[in-house]
Amino acid sequence: MDSSTPPISPASDRLSSDRQARRAERRRRAREGLFDSSVASPCVAVCQMDAQNRFCIGCKRSLDEIRDWTIMTAGEKQAVIDRIASEG
Numbered sequence: 001m002d003s004s005t006p007p008i009s010p011a012s013d014r015l016s017s018d019r020q021a022r023r024a025e026r027r028r029r030a031r032e033g034l035f036d037s038s039v040a041s042p043c044v045a046v047c048q049m050d051a052q053n054r055f056c057i058g059c060k061r062s063l064d065e066i067r068d069w070t071i072m073t074a075g076e077k078q079a080v081i082d083r084i085a086s087e088g
Contacts, residue, residue: 022064026071039077041069042084060084 046058055062065080
């Protein structure tokens with residue numbers, strides 16, 4: 001590693017590891033055809049992130065939730081819907 005490259009922190013390692021695990025899970029579900037369509041997406045076609053880049057101002061989902069929606073189980077999708085409803 002050259003001096004201009006910052007060292008990877010444990011948090012970055014964990015994030016990278018979490019991201020890799022999610023990707024592996026998406027690939028597994030795709031191979032096995034395990035996509036759930038029983039819970040409708042909360043997308044309202046107003047796709048813009050809030051000022052803190054945390055949630056979409058239209059559907060109130062995080063970038064991870066938006067990206068993973070198609071591979072989430074019905075329970076995972078319902079948990080997102082419930083969180084959105086509880087936060088108003």
